[in-house]
Amino acid sequence: DxxxxxxxxxxxxxxxxxxxxxxxxxxxxxxxxxxxxxxxQGLRLIYYSQIVNDFQKGDIAEGYSVSREKxxxxxxTVTSAQKNPTAFYLCATLDRSMSGANVLTFGAGSRLTVx
Amino acid sequence: SQQGEEDPQALSIQEGENxxxxxxxxxxxxxxxxxxxxxxxxxxxxxxIRSNEREKHSGRLRVTLDTSKKSSSLLITxxxxxxxxxxxxxTESAGGYNKLIFGAGTRLAVHP
Numbered sequence: 001d002x003x004x005x006x007x008x009x010x011x012x013x014x015x016x017x018x019x020x021x022x023x024x025x026x027x028x029x030x031x032x033x034x035x036x037x038x039x040x041q042g043l044r045l046i047y048y049s050q051i052v053n054d055f056q057k058g059d060i061a062e063g064y065s066v067s068r069e070k071x072x073x074x075x076x077t078v079t080s081a082q083k084n085p086t087a088f089y090l091c092a093t094l095d096r097s098m099s100g101a102n103v104l105t106f107g108a109g110s111r112l113t114v115x
Numbered sequence: 116s117q118q119g120e121e122d123p124q125a126l127s128i129q130e131g132e133n134x135x136x137x138x139x140x141x142x143x144x145x146x147x148x149x150x151x152x153x154x155x156x157x158x159x160x161x162x163x164i165r166s167n168e169r170e171k172h173s174g175r176l177r178v179t180l181d182t183s184k185k186s187s188s189l190l191i192t193x194x195x196x197x198x199x200x201x202x203x204x205x206t207e208s209a210g211g212y213n214k215l216i217f218g219a220g221t222r223l224a225v226h227p
Contacts, residue, residue, distance in 0.1 A: 031213055040219075041219050042218050042220055043203070045214065050213060104158070104160065104205075106158045
């Protein structure tokens with residue numbers, strides 16, 4: 001999926017456990033994003049990072065944390081504080097190649113199920 | 116917050132027919148984009164239309180934008196079974212700081 005690798009593809013977690021979803025890109029894009037998708041619904045923005053060592057909260061950041069120590073990597077931790085973490089998680093990078101317009105390239109996603 | 120709202124939520128057609136999906140939004144935008152998602156996969160960018168454009172074509176896709184009504188439509192002509200997917204509109208708000216806001220999507224099923 002366009003140079004973005006998300007792992008694992010499927011993850012099962014017990015209640016009360018933290019889990020970390022990996023997102024690695026080789027597209028040399030500066031900005032990276034995490035979205036959450038619930039069944040039959042659109043995408044909601046969790047966190048985004050426009051540059052290394054900087055990130056901002058999206059619309060539903062509570063119960064999640066991120067880091068951006070390297071340009072290529074933007075891992076997402078789903079903490080035990082997230083009340084309903086079962087969802088499909090999508091990582092994306094931002095491409096401004098279309099004459100300055102922002103276009104997202106997505107990874108294949110990680111499906112998290114809480115048992 | 117959901118900026119775009121797609122209509123209809125689901126659409127079922129036969130191969131060869133045209134499929135039209137609509138998207139409404141609330142705030143001023145720099146551009147509006149359409150993405151496609153196959154089941155269980157990531158999204159793929161299809162087409163982008165800027166706020167100063169009214170219509171754009173790409174292969175079998177035609178997108179229109181009416182900024183006075185804050186709405187857009189995506190037309191897929193001569194649909195194929197392989198077009199079966201969910202389609203999402205996404206808006207980049209004016210002054211949106213590199214954020215795209217997605218709607219809930221239209222699920223399109225094209226039957227052979």
